[in-house]
Amino acid sequence: MNAEIIAVGSELLLGQIVNTNAQFISKGLADIGVNVFYHTVAGDNQNRLTSVIQTAKSRSDLLIFTGGLGPTKDDLTKETISKVFQKELVHDEVSLSYITNYFLQTNREMTPNNKKQALIIKDSTILPNDNGMAPGMAFIHEGITCILLPGPPSEMKPMFNKYAIPYLHSRLDVHSKLHSRVLRFFGIGESVLETKLQDLIEKQSNPTIAPLASEHEVTIRLTASHSDESAAMKLLDDTEQEILKRAGSYFYGYDDETLERQTMNLLHKKNLTVASAESLTGGLFSKVITDFPGASSVYSGGVVVYSTELKQSMLKVPDTIVDTHGVVSAECAEWMAVEIKNQTKADYGISFTGVAGPDEQEGKSAGTVFIAIADKNQTHSFSLKLAGSRNGIRERAVKHGFRFLNQLVKEGQ
Amino acid sequence: MNAEIIAVGSELLLGQIVNTNAQFISKGLADIGVNVFYHTVAGDNQNRLTSVIQTAKSRSDLLIFTGGLGPTKDDLTKETISKVFQKELVHDEVSLSYITNYFLQTNREMTPNNKKQALIIKDSTILPNDNGMAPGMAFIHEGITCILLPGPPSEMKPMFNKYAIPYLHSRLDVHSKLHSRVLRFFGIGESVLETKLQDLIEKQSNPTIAPLASEHEVTIRLTASHSDESAAMKLLDDTEQEILKRAGSYFYGYDDETLERQTMNLLHKKNLTVASAESLTGGLFSKVITDFPGASSVYSGGVVVYSTELKQSMLKVPDTIVDTHGVVSAECAEWMAVEIKNQTKADYGISFTGVAGPDEQEGKSAGTVFIAIADKNQTHSFSLKLAGSRNGIRERAVKHGFRFLNQLVKEGQ
Numbered sequence: 001m002n003a004e005i006i007a008v009g010s011e012l013l014l015g016q017i018v019n020t021n022a023q024f025i026s027k028g029l030a031d032i033g034v035n036v037f038y039h040t041v042a043g044d045n046q047n048r049l050t051s052v053i054q055t056a057k058s059r060s061d062l063l064i065f066t067g068g069l070g071p072t073k074d075d076l077t078k079e080t081i082s083k084v085f086q087k088e089l090v091h092d093e094v095s096l097s098y099i100t101n102y103f104l105q106t107n108r109e110m111t112p113n114n115k116k117q118a119l120i121i122k123d124s125t126i127l128p129n130d131n132g133m134a135p136g137m138a139f140i141h142e143g144i145t146c147i148l149l150p151g152p153p154s155e156m157k158p159m160f161n162k163y164a165i166p167y168l169h170s171r172l173d174v175h176s177k178l179h180s181r182v183l184r185f186f187g188i189g190e191s192v193l194e195t196k197l198q199d200l201i202e203k204q205s206n207p208t209i210a211p212l213a214s215e216h217e218v219t220i221r222l223t224a225s226h227s228d229e230s231a232a233m234k235l236l237d238d239t240e241q242e243i244l245k246r247a248g249s250y251f252y253g254y255d256d257e258t259l260e261r262q263t264m265n266l267l268h269k270k271n272l273t274v275a276s277a278e279s280l281t282g283g284l285f286s287k288v289i290t291d292f293p294g295a296s297s298v299y300s301g302g303v304v305v306y307s308t309e310l311k312q313s314m315l316k317v318p319d320t321i322v323d324t325h326g327v328v329s330a331e332c333a334e335w336m337a338v339e340i341k342n343q344t345k346a347d348y349g350i351s352f353t354g355v356a357g358p359d360e361q362e363g364k365s366a367g368t369v370f371i372a373i374a375d376k377n378q379t380h381s382f383s384l385k386l387a388g389s390r391n392g393i394r395e396r397a398v399k400h401g402f403r404f405l406n407q408l409v410k411e412g413q
Numbered sequence: 414m415n416a417e418i419i420a421v422g423s424e425l426l427l428g429q430i431v432n433t434n435a436q437f438i439s440k441g442l443a444d445i446g447v448n449v450f451y452h453t454v455a456g457d458n459q460n461r462l463t464s465v466i467q468t469a470k471s472r473s474d475l476l477i478f479t480g481g482l483g484p485t486k487d488d489l490t491k492e493t494i495s496k497v498f499q500k501e502l503v504h505d506e507v508s509l510s511y512i513t514n515y516f517l518q519t520n521r522e523m524t525p526n527n528k529k530q531a532l533i534i535k536d537s538t539i540l541p542n543d544n545g546m547a548p549g550m551a552f553i554h555e556g557i558t559c560i561l562l563p564g565p566p567s568e569m570k571p572m573f574n575k576y577a578i579p580y581l582h583s584r585l586d587v588h589s590k591l592h593s594r595v596l597r598f599f600g601i602g603e604s605v606l607e608t609k610l611q612d613l614i615e616k617q618s619n620p621t622i623a624p625l626a627s628e629h630e631v632t633i634r635l636t637a638s639h640s641d642e643s644a645a646m647k648l649l650d651d652t653e654q655e656i657l658k659r660a661g662s663y664f665y666g667y668d669d670e671t672l673e674r675q676t677m678n679l680l681h682k683k684n685l686t687v688a689s690a691e692s693l694t695g696g697l698f699s700k701v702i703t704d705f706p707g708a709s710s711v712y713s714g715g716v717v718v719y720s721t722e723l724k725q726s727m728l729k730v731p732d733t734i735v736d737t738h739g740v741v742s743a744e745c746a747e748w749m750a751v752e753i754k755n756q757t758k759a760d761y762g763i764s765f766t767g768v769a770g771p772d773e774q775e776g777k778s779a780g781t782v783f784i785a786i787a788d789k790n791q792t793h794s795f796s797l798k799l800a801g802s803r804n805g806i807r808e809r810a811v812k813h814g815f816r817f818l819n820q821l822v823k824e825g826q
Contacts, residue, residue, distance in 0.1 A: 011625050013449040014634070015440030020431050022454070027428030036426045037461055041435070041452035048450055055468060071604045072624070073614070106780070106800040111608045131802050152626070154805060212429060276717070282703025283696030286717040290695025293771055293803060300720035301727070304689070304699040307713035310757060314714070344723060358706055390706060 003036045004060035008068035008077045010043035021066045033178045044074035053084045067151030069134035071113040085141050088122040095135045127163035131155045138167050179232040183220045188250040190218045196246045216396045263406040267298040275344035276302035277336040280354040284398050315339045326362040330381045333372035341374045349374040356390045369397045415448045417473035421481035421490050423456040434479045446591035457487035466497045480564030482547035484526040501535040508548045540576035544568045592645040596633045601663040603631045609659045629809045676819040680711040688759035689715035690749040693767040697811050728752045739775040743794040746785035754787045762787040769803045782810045
């Protein structure tokens with residue numbers, strides 16, 4: 001089976017947005033062993049979209065569309081597919097009542113064009129939209145499978161994972177004899193990690209070893225090919241062991257695990273709480289930890305003390321620290337961590353201070369970062385020198401904070 | 414003239430990287446009035462790439478390729494184009510000596526396969542690579558213009574701007590007679606906005622009117638076609654005026670302006686400061702405002718009071734409010750806003766409380782949001798009912814906060 005991903009939307013062709021959907025879907029298909037041979041983008045134009053679909057039909061077995069399912073006149077995907085495949089469009093009552101309810105619940109006016117979103121290709125399987133109005137759909141016609149997904153990534157991604165992938169598994173003999181495992185590393189660069197593993201990478205065959213740098217982390221994807229699952233697992237285990245021998249200290253988890261979620265789960269399991277005092281990171285640590293539903297069981301809150309005045313008024317940072325060491329210092333970070341722990345009665349206080357840039361501060365250059373963590377016995381502080389943009393420095397500082405906290409919580413009783 | 418962008422590389426089809434090159438080139442072409450009708454991605458496979466080029470040749474006048482110009486065996490772009498267009502590949506001495514020098518200067522060993530990078534399509538114009546080794550090239554054959562660019566964005570982008578755009582200007586009567594203006598709206602959905610503008614959209618011709626929903630906002634791109642710039646501006650002005658008559662209250666800015674940056678600039682200009690007290694949004698407001706360098710002149714900090722206990726201990730929210738109205742209430746939001754303003758001595762205090770979901774809280778459903786803003790005279794509160802995912806609700810709540818703050822600062826003296 002070979003797939004083609006067709007994104008529809010003039011905003012892509014105008015360069016207003018990037019086609020991240022194609023990447024997301026490609027990755028998902030690679031995981032279940034489906035080859036993607038083409039990505040195509042067409043605009044909101046029926047003639048050109050028609051010819052794109054005809055070309056795709058002639059060369060691919062699985063067509064995945066994203067975009068053009070919305071309520072407006074320039075949303076043409078369903079309409080065009082229905083013409084090319086000569087399949088009728090019908091109103092779906094379930095989708096219509098879902099849409100009507102959506103408007104009722106959110107107290108918004110439902111304009112008539114919204115009804116268009118409940119039109120579906122006859123006899124197709126509906127893929128529910130848990131995060132928006134336009135439902136997705138899937139059908140097989142003369143051996144060609146079509147899957148229609150909405151364009152906004154916040155709607156498309158959950159729909160793809162929750163409904164499209166199971167559809168592919170159930171309908172199409174997609175059985176992977178490929179078994180993958182992702183090893184996740186933080187605190188080491190891709191090229192350094194690759195150098196440590198050079199001989200393994202050079203002689204790789206089964207499993208294959210693919211390092212990838214992403215979001216300030218490095219992952220290594222191991223893919224073993226074997227029809228017997230336990231034999232595949234043995235291949236993966238052996239290679240993993242070899243890799244961890246050389247770079248185990250940077251390894252923190254598998255597959256979709258994140259450092260942030262792992263830390264939160266660990267705190268939750270141990271019934272511990274953390275509070276934060278942020279300068280450099282301006283609330284990013286809080287934001288990231290409260291991204292998780294249920295964060296309130298481990299995180300009660302904290303302060304963002306961006307100015308020196310607030311560090312002094314809210315956290316009582318003494319003049320001696322400000323005058324002698326400056327607010328960008330281990331001493332200030334440690335004070336902040338202890339003080340926020342005490343004020344909030346949390347088990348851990350974590351603090352971030354430093355220079356995000358672009359300008360230097362107190363004679364310290366952009367990328368100078370101090371993180372401190374206070375627990376009931378002592379205060380640990382960490383000094384980092386990070387490179388990159390303002391946002392990159394802030395994001396990596398928070399990741400390092402989670403890494404240090406993770407280690408301390410793991411080591412704690 | 415209509416263009417097609419062809420990116421070559423299996424890493425795109427495997428989902429390892431996003432095709433940001435297509436966006437960059439699309440934007441650049443839109444700016445000079447060239448229509449892009451298709452994006453295509455093909456892997457490192459000569460047969461499939463051949464058929465992609467043949468299809469592109471049959472439907473587009475300008476083919477822009479990125480990727481596949483490197484030294485390794487799977488770099489096939491030049492080779493395949495030379496076959497399809499029946500044009501010879503020849504060694505270019507200038508490129509070869511540039512590559513040899515590059516290795517000398519960086520003290521690296523030049524492996525024989527690097528010579529391949531100096532192969533160019535005969536009689537093509539060379540586009541120098543100021544940031545890497547593989548030169549780009551451009552040629553016109555039977556009315557079809559081909560431009561070959563390298564894949565790494567750090568090499569492709571400067572080459573495109575510095576050499577490919579001037580090539581297009583000089584060879585191909587490309588004179589920008591298209592003039593665009595983006596109008597930005599917040600607080601109104603795409604379908605409602607379109608309904609308000611339906612008659613304008615239906616009779617649109619010059620300028621064209623293209624609404625787009627993105628990141629919780631809606632933008633409208635107006636594109637006027639006229640060889641005289643001031644006549645084009647007049648066309649844009651007239652249409653803008655018509656649009657603002659109907660939806661002006663949701664309009665906030667032009668082009669790349671954001672609500673967040675506008676608010677920050679406004680505060681800065683008026684020499685005013687804001688502090689935040691966040692529950693629902695868990696630090697996201699702080700994070701967003703401190704994304705901007707120089708935020709410290711308008712933002713001193715605030716608190717994240719995620720738990721009820723911290724609302725009471727840090728912001729002294731009285732029991733009467735917690736017991737009578739709950740922490741998800743206008744009363745609690747107002748108290749938080751006033752208290753953080755007073756504690757930090759800022760000109761404005763802004764607060765966020767509500768239910769991000771997925772579970773309800775105090776019997777209030779996910780999406781219930783209260784925002785309050787205290788200024789020196791009074792406290793304003795805003796009640797919202799938002800739909801969507803946990804993160805979507807949090808992100809939109811913050812955008813609404815910026816919108817309300819923006820209005821109040823604008824109206825203030």
